[in-house]
Amino acid sequence: MSNSQENYFSYSLNAPLSEKQESLTASRRFESKVSDSLENLTLSSRITQTEFVNVLKTGDVTINDRDNEEDNLTNTRLNFKRVDLPGGDNTILALSTSSGTLQFSSTTFSVNENGTLVQPITINRVGGSVGAITVPVQLRNPAGTATPGTDYTNNFPITVSFANGETSKTVSIPIVQDSLVEFNETINIQLGTPTGGATLGTQTTATYTILDDDPSIFSNFSSITINDVGAASLYPSSINVSGLTGLITKVTVTLRNMSHSFPDDVDILLVGPNGQKTLLMSDAGGEGDINGVNLTFNQTAAASLSDLGQISTGIYKPTDFVTGDTFAAPAPAGPYSANLEVFNNTNPNGTWRLYVVDDTIGDDGIIAGGWQLGIQTQPIINTPSISINDIRITEGNIETKNATFTVTLSGASNSNITVMYGTANGTALAGSDYTNTSGTLTFTPGQTSKTVSVPIIGDKTVEPSETFFVNLTSPTNATIADATGQGTIFNNDTTIQFSRPSFTSTEGGSPTTVTITRLGRLADPSTVQYYISNGTAIAGQDFTPTSLTTVTFNAGEKNKTISLSPINDTLAEPTEFAFLQLKYPTNGRLGSQNVALWNIRDNDSSTNIAGTTNLISQSSEPLLASYEPLNVLDNIATSANFFV
Incomplete structure (x- = not known):
């Protein structure tokens, strides 16, 4: 007697994946075939077990596989990709084996x-x-x-x-x-x-x-005399900056060889070329004389100036101990902060101005070596946005034509930009109305426009206008501003309708010719049925009752006519009307003018009438619930609002 076991594995999905589903359950079938042999007789049996795992539309999933020999569980990663089947009705997940x-x-x-x-x-x-x-x-x-x-x-x-x-x-x-x-x-x-x-x-x-993060240095070596009270002798002292690219990331300021007998009186304001402003020092240092110190102001410095203690050469944060400082024109008015980062992300080029004042009488000083600016910048990195337009296209008959969408960048880039695109159903269906299309667009440096072409499948089916979409996803080096382009397919097939909204007859007069017309494709034959229903004119009293009557258009024919004659009576009555209605077209669809008014003018007397009449149909066909005549002229209703 012997015993053997074989293992079989397969993977499948429990259902097609619709556009709106985010995930499905994939099943892994584990089937064991067990064979036993006894005296030349082989007995076989199969044991089937199904395991399930949730699978996203696109992505990886780890499942448990069994080792063929020892039936141990091991982790296996499966990479799934979305695949749209021909016809657009089903979507499956397929195993991807590409290394990329x-x-x-x-x-x-x-x-x-x-x-x-x-x-x-x-x-x-x-x-x-x-x-x-x-x-x-x-x-x-x-x-x-x-x-x-x-x-x-x-x-x-x-x-x-x-x-x-x-x-x-x-x-x-x-x-x-x-x-x-x-x-x-x-x-x-x-x-x-x-x-x-x-x-x-x-x-x-x-x-x-x-x-490079080492600052570009710009200097004004002219001395600044700090008068006993009021504005300094250079007011302002200016530095012109040019030739820098990008935006400011850091600004430092150094005052060289500064002396003053009472530094607490000194207020110093820095104004950038774009109007930003900050105090460097105000009401700091008390009454301790300073003589020939070099003060560097750096927002990331470890310490601020002392309020009352001695000021010495060093690197300090901008310092302001008392609010409400004022500077005479042409300095900008307050309020003022003490923060060099107000200049960050601005253009460094232009004139920088340093305003120095002594706000109390009795002491003076000098900044003998002038001052210098240290400016760090970094390049401007523009991230463009991606948009796609909406388009309209007329459907063909049996030929295929392309609907072309335009994908644009908000601005040129110096980097390659990519974006993925794919079509999605609206009322139009892939496989029958358009061909499912997907791919990746690549904008090389300087390019700002790309196109996506979607084949539109023509047919002779009469149908309303339909829509589909092109969706943008997964951009690199850009953002998406408008992710969806809508394509509208206008049907160019046959519509059938009355040539006018109203027709008029006179009792006892010549028959009235009513024209039914075809629009759009005329190459094929079409039929339509019409009937007459009661308005204020009544079948059997004012016109001959009519059942559904077929009108046939031969290939190439645009118009067909029918003749209508009212019943001539001797009653004096106002102009009356009935409704002409089209129904049940073949090889075509009803146009917007599928109901018309038939006005019947009395030949016995003339009575003006206008107003609103509520009706209940006497016809066997479903008809009108209400009627509201409009534009009554010479006893003839030329238009009406009605509701089926």
Whole structure:
């Protein structure tokens, strides 16, 4: 006797995935086949067990697999991707086996010289994330303006590892801080050959910019005489700043060789080129003489000036002990803060002004060496936004035409920008009204416009206008301002309606010709039925009762006519009316003018009538609940409001 066991595994979904569903249950069927042999007789049995796991539309999920031999549970990560089936009615989740494509998220990245990241180097893994992979980051030739070992640690190549399922990694390059005032410097990098089955995408090179954080120094060496009371002799003392790029990140101010017999009297105000202002010192230092000190004001300094203690050379926070200081024009009016960060994120270029006053009589001084500005900036990083427009298109018959959407950036970028797009059903359905379309748009530096084309499927089916959508998702280096473009498909097939809203007959007169017209496609035959229902004119008294009557349009025919004659009687009565109604079209649909008024003018007398009449239909057909005649002219109602 022998015994053996085989294990079988399969994965499936419990239902198609609709547009609005966020997740489904995937089932894993574990089936064991057990065989027993006894004296040449084989007995087999199957044991089936189903396990379930929640699966998002797109993403990874970890499930438990059984080892084939020992039936132990092990963790297995499955990567699912969304797949739309032809016809647009069903969506499935399919296993993705791709290791993915690797590329930089941008063409440029940046870091401050002190190591603070501005735009970290980012590598994206797209199109799949199955398995562990690596990719080296290497120096390009030329390597850039930064010097290895002096400006950064040369640890290239840098191996970047992605675990199974990881889709994004950042890369660190150690930066060397120095005290030199220098231009921003660059490191040129590239991606090498990846492992694990991954491939390289389009953006395989980038530039890493080291932003110098040593301040640019601007000086005015003219001495500032602090008079016994009031404004100083240079009021203001000015420094013109030019040639800086980006926005301010830090401002420092140094007063050189300052002396005063009672520093508590001195108030100093700094005003930037954009109008921001801050006190540097006010009511500090008490009565202790200062002689030839150098005072540097830095918002990140460890200490402020002393209120009453001796002031000595050093680095201090801006200090104000008493509020309510005033400065004579042309200095700007208060109130004033004591905070150098008011200048951050403003343009540094322009004229900076230093206003110095002594607010109490009896003491004077001088800033003999003038003053200097230290300004740090960083580049302006603009993140554009992405929008998509709405479009309208007329449906074809049997041909296919493209609905073209335009995707735009709010402004040009110096980085590659990508965004994913995909269609979604509205009242229009993928597979029957349009072809499901998806993909990724890439804006290279300087580009601001891209198009998405969606094939529209023409037909001869008469239907109302329909809508579908193109959705934008997953942007890189940009935000999304308008994520959805609506496409409206206008039907160009046949509509059938009366040529006019009203027709008029006279008792005893010639028959009235009523025209029924076709609009749109005329290449095929169509039919429509009409009937006459009571208004104030009554079937059998004012006109001959009519059952549903068919009107046939041959291919190419636009108009058909019917003749109507009222019953001639001898009663003196006002002009009356009945309703002409179209029903049940074939190979076409009813247009907006599918009901018309038939006015019957009396030939016995003339009576003016206008007003409102409430009706209950005497016809076997569903008819009107109310009627409100309008525009009665010469006893003839030329239009009406009515409600079916």
